[in-house]
Amino acid sequence: MLFFIEKLGGLSLALLQEMGRMMNFILYSFYTIVRAPGKPFALFKQLHFIGAKSFFVIFLTAAFTGMVLGLQGYYTLLKFGSEGMLGSVVALSLIRELGPVLSALMVTGRAGSAITAEIGIMRITEQIDALESMALEPFKYLMSPRILSALIALPLLCSIFDLVGIFGGYVIGVKLLGVNPGAYFHEMQKSVEWKDIWIGFVKSISFGLIISWICCYKGYYTGHGAEGVSKATTSAVVMSSVLILIWDYFLTSVLL
Amino acid sequence: MIRLVKLNKAFGSQKVINNLDLDIPTGAITAIIGPSGEGKSVLIKLMIGLLKPDSGQILVDGEDITVMRRDQLNRLREKFGMLFQNSALFDSMTVYENVSFPLEEKTRLSSNEIRERVHEALEHVGLKGVDDKFPDQLSGGMKKRVALARALLLNPEIILFDEPTTGLDPIISRAINGLIRKTHERFGFTAVIVTHEVPEIFELCDYAAMLYKGKILMSGTPGEFLNSKDPLIGQFVKGELDGPLQFS
Numbered sequence: 001m002l003f004f005i006e007k008l009g010g011l012s013l014a015l016l017q018e019m020g021r022m023m024n025f026i027l028y029s030f031y032t033i034v035r036a037p038g039k040p041f042a043l044f045k046q047l048h049f050i051g052a053k054s055f056f057v058i059f060l061t062a063a064f065t066g067m068v069l070g071l072q073g074y075y076t077l078l079k080f081g082s083e084g085m086l087g088s089v090v091a092l093s094l095i096r097e098l099g100p101v102l103s104a105l106m107v108t109g110r111a112g113s114a115i116t117a118e119i120g121i122m123r124i125t126e127q128i129d130a131l132e133s134m135a136l137e138p139f140k141y142l143m144s145p146r147i148l149s150a151l152i153a154l155p156l157l158c159s160i161f162d163l164v165g166i167f168g169g170y171v172i173g174v175k176l177l178g179v180n181p182g183a184y185f186h187e188m189q190k191s192v193e194w195k196d197i198w199i200g201f202v203k204s205i206s207f208g209l210i211i212s213w214i215c216c217y218k219g220y221y222t223g224h225g226a227e228g229v230s231k232a233t234t235s236a237v238v239m240s241s242v243l244i245l246i247w248d249y250f251l252t253s254v255l256l
Numbered sequence: 257m258i259r260l261v262k263l264n265k266a267f268g269s270q271k272v273i274n275n276l277d278l279d280i281p282t283g284a285i286t287a288i289i290g291p292s293g294e295g296k297s298v299l300i301k302l303m304i305g306l307l308k309p310d311s312g313q314i315l316v317d318g319e320d321i322t323v324m325r326r327d328q329l330n331r332l333r334e335k336f337g338m339l340f341q342n343s344a345l346f347d348s349m350t351v352y353e354n355v356s357f358p359l360e361e362k363t364r365l366s367s368n369e370i371r372e373r374v375h376e377a378l379e380h381v382g383l384k385g386v387d388d389k390f391p392d393q394l395s396g397g398m399k400k401r402v403a404l405a406r407a408l409l410l411n412p413e414i415i416l417f418d419e420p421t422t423g424l425d426p427i428i429s430r431a432i433n434g435l436i437r438k439t440h441e442r443f444g445f446t447a448v449i450v451t452h453e454v455p456e457i458f459e460l461c462d463y464a465a466m467l468y469k470g471k472i473l474m475s476g477t478p479g480e481f482l483n484s485k486d487p488l489i490g491q492f493v494k495g496e497l498d499g500p501l502q503f504s
C-alpha cells in the first residue's frame with residue numbers, strides 16, 4: 001500500500017513539474033516575442049512552411065469533408081423533407097467545428113511533427129547549445145517565429161478549409177443530388193451568424209497556440225539520440241491532437 | 257580568471273562532479289584531461305552556464321555565473337567562444353552563413369565588412385572556397401576549422417574547446433592543435449581544452465588538470481604530469497592497461 005502511495009506521489013510530482021516547465025516555456029516564449037521578436041525573414045520562412053505548404057493538404061481534406069457532409073446531410077435531411085437546409089448544415093458544421101479542428105489536426109501531422117524533429121535534432125547535435133554559447137537566445141530564433149507563424153497561419157488555413165468545404169458540399173448537394181442552389185446559399189446566409197465565425201476564429205487561433213507550444217516544447221526538451229527525437233515527435237503529435245480535441249470541447253461548451 | 261569552487265553536479269543518482277575546485281589562469285592554455293566518461297564535457301558546459309551545478313560557485317572574472325539571471329548570463333557569455341565536440345554547425349546553413357551568423361546577429365557591420373571578416377577568419381583556419389558548402393559536405397577536420405573560425409570571429413576573451421581533435425586522424429589532429437596554438441598566440445585568449453588525448457595535448461597546453469571521479473586529481477604543468485610518480489596519473493599519461501585505473 002505504501003509502495004502504491006509512494007508511486008502515485010512520485011508520478012503526481014513529475015506531472016506537476018512537467019506542467020510547470022511547459023508553462024514557463026510558453027510564458028518565456030511570449031516574453032521573447034514581445035521583447036525581441038526576431039527578424040521578419042524568419043517569420044515569413046515559418047509562415048511559408050506552416051501556412052503555405054499546408055495549403056494542398058488542407059484543400060484536399062476540406063474538399064472531401066465538405067463532400068461527405070453534403071452526402072450525409074442530404075440523406076439525413078431528406079427523411080424530414082428539409083433537404084433545402086443542407087447549406088446551413090454544411091456551413092455550420094464546418095465553420096464551428098470541423099474547419100478549425102480538422103485543419104489543426106492536419107497542420108499537426110504535417111508541420112507540427114517537422115517542428116519537433118527539427119528542434120530536437122538541433123538539441124541533440126548541440127546546435128541549440130551553440131546558439132546559447134554565442135549569447136544568442138534560442139527562443140528568439142527557434143520558438144518566436146514558429147509560435148507567431150502558427151498563430152497567424154491557423155485562422156487563415158481554417159478559413160480556406162471552411163470555404164473549400166462549403167464548395168465541396170455545394171458540388172455534391174446541388175450539382176449531384178439536385179438541391180436548389182438558391183436554397184443552399186439562402187439557408188446558409190440565414191443560419192450562419194458572426195458569432196459562429198468568431199467561435200471558429202477563436203478555436204483556430206488557440207489550436208495554433210497548442211500546436212506550436214507542444215511541438216516546440218517537445219523538440220526543445222527532446223531525449224537522447226535518434227530514439228529521443230523519434231519519441232519526442234510521436235509524443236508531440238499525439239499530445240497536440242488530444243489537446244486540440246479536449247480544448248475544442250471546452251471552448252464549444254463555453255462559447256456556445 | 258575562471259575559478260570553480262566546491263562544485264557539484266549529479267544526473268539522477270550519478271554524481272559526475274564532486275566538490276571540485278579548480279583555477280583556470282587568464283591568457284594560458286589549460287587542458288582538462290581524464291578518462292572518457294569522467295564528466296569533462298559536463299565541466300566545460302558548467303563553465304559557460306549551459307548546465308547548472310547542484311551547488312558550488314563558478315566565478316568568471318569574479319562574477320558568480322550560478323546565480324545569474326538569463327540576461328546577465330548572456331551578457332557574460334559575450335566573453336566566451338566555444339568549439340563543440342561535434343562542431344555544432346547549423347546544418348541548414350552554409351559555411352559562410354554559419355560563420356557570419358554571430359556577426360550578423362550581434363554587430364551592426366555592413367554586409368561588405370562582414371564578408372571581409374568571415375573570409376579573413378576562414379583563411380586564418382586554412383579554408384578557402386568552401387563558402388557555399390553545407391556542413392554535411394565537409395570532413396570532420398574541416399567542420400572543426402569552420403567551428404573555430406565561428407568561435408574566433410567575435411574576439412572572445414575565453415575559448416572553450418570540447419574534445420577538439422577527437423575522431424580525427426593524427427595528422428589532422430596535429431594540424432588542429434597547431435591552429436589552436438597559432439590563434440592563441442595571435443589573439444591571446446584564455447583557452448580551456450577538454451581532451452583525453454594525452455600525451456599529445458602536453459605539446460599544446462601551458463597547464464593541465466586531471467579530472468577523475470568528479471574531482472581534480474592533479475593540476476600542474478605538462479612537465480609535472482610527465483614526471484608524476486602517482487601511479488594513476490602515470491598509467492593514464494602513458495596509456496597503459498595495467499594499473500590502478502579501472503576500465504568498465
